Amino acid sequence: MLSLKLPQLLRVHQVPRVFWEEGIMSGYRCPTSSALDCVLSSFQMTNETVNIWTHFLPTWFPELEYPGFSKALRTAAFAYPFLFDNLPLFYRLRLCWGGAHSCGRDALSSNHSYHLLCALLTGFLFAARLPERLAPGRFDYIGHSHQLFHICAVLGTHFQLEAVLADMGSRRAWLAMQEPTLGLEATVATLSLAVIGNLFIIAAFTASLLRIPGTCPLLQGSPLEEGLQAKQQ
Template identity: 80%
Template sequence: MLSIKLPQLLRVHQVPRVFWEDGIISGYRHPTSSALDCVLSSFQMTNETVNIWTHFLPTWFLELENPRLSKVLRTVAFAYPFFFDNLPLFYRLLLCSSGGFSCGQEALSASHSYHLLCALLTGFLFASHLPERLAPGRFDYIGHSHQLFHICAVLGTHFQLEAVLADMGARRDWLAAHCPPSSLAATVATMGLAVAGNLLIIAIFTAALLRAPQACLLLQETQPESIGRAKGQ
C-alpha cells in the first residue's frame, strides 16, 4: 500500500514571531516547508486549510520584513478597490439623498444592501481578529476571523455582481441608446490586459523576494529546542 506522510504541524511558540496570528495557538505549518509539503497540507487540517481552499492565488507582501506595514498594505489593498468599484453607487446614493435626482427602483436594491453589509463585515473581521482573540486556541482550525473574512468577501462579491446585473437589466434601454455596443475583440483585449497586469505584478514581487537574502534568515528563526521536543512527543 502507498502511504503518504502528512507534514508535521507546529504550535505558535515553534514558529518565528512574524508568523504568529493573534489567538491562533496550534495548526501552524513549518515555515520552510517543501513544495510537496505545501501541496499535501492543502488536504490536511491546518489553520490555513480553509483559507487555501477559498482562494488559490498566493500573495507576496513585505510580510517578513515588516509585518505591521504588511497588515496596513493588505487592508488598503482590499479597501481601495472596494471604494473605487463603488464610487458610482455612492454617487447615485448621494444624488438620491439630495432630492435633485430621480432614482428608480434599482437605486437601492436588496443586493446593494447585502453587498455593503458583507463588505463592512469583511473589513471588521480582517482588522479585529475576532473571535479567536476572545478564546485563544478554540478557533485554530474552524471559525477564526480569516476564514470568516474570506466567506464574507465571497458573499459580498456575489451580491455585488447580482446588483450590477439588476442595474444593467433596469437600464438596458438607456445603455443601448447612449453607449457603444461591446464587441468580442474589446472583451478579449480587456481580459488580456488584466491578465498581463497580474502576471507583471507577480513577476515583480517574486523577483524582489528572490533578491532579499534576509527573507531566508527570517524563515530560519525557529526555536530548534521546541521543535525537537515536539518530535519527541
C-alpha cells in the same frame, strides 16, 4: 511503494513571533517548510488549510521581511477594487441624497444593501480578529476570523453581481441611450490589459523570491532557528 509523511504542526510558542495570530494557539505550519511540505499541507488540517482553499491559488506576500507592508498590500487588494467597482453606486447615492434627482423604488436594488453590509463585515473581521480573540485556541482550525472574512467577501461579491444584473435589467434602455455598445475590439483590449497586469504582478513577486537571503533575521533566536542550526551541526 512511495509513502509521503505529512508535515509536523507547531504550537504558537514554537514559531517566531512575526507569525503569531492573536487567539490562534495551534495548527501552525513550519515557516521553513520545503516546497513539498507546502503542497502536502494543503491536504492537511492546519489553521491555514481553509484559507488556502478559499484562496484556491495562494499568492507569494514579502511576509518575513516586511510584515507591515505585506498586510497593507493585502488590504489594498480588497479595498481598491471595492472602491473602484462601487464608484457608480456611490455617485447614484450622492444624487439621491443631494436631491438633484428623484430616486424611484427601482433606483437601487436591495442587493446593493446586502453587498455593502458584507463589505463592512469583511473589513471588521479582518481588523477585529474575532472570535479567536475571545476564546484563544477554540477556533484554531475552523471558525476563526480569516475564514469568516473570506465567507463575507464571497457573499459580498455574490450580492454585488446580483445587484449589477438587476441594474442592467431595469436600466438597459437608459444605458443604451447614454453610451455606445462596446465592440469586440474594446472587450479584447480590456481583457488583455487585465491579463498583462496580473502576469506582471506574478512575475514581480516571483522574482523577489530569488532575492530572499538564506537566513532571515526574523528567524534568528527562535526555537525553530536553533533546531535548524543543531541539525546542521
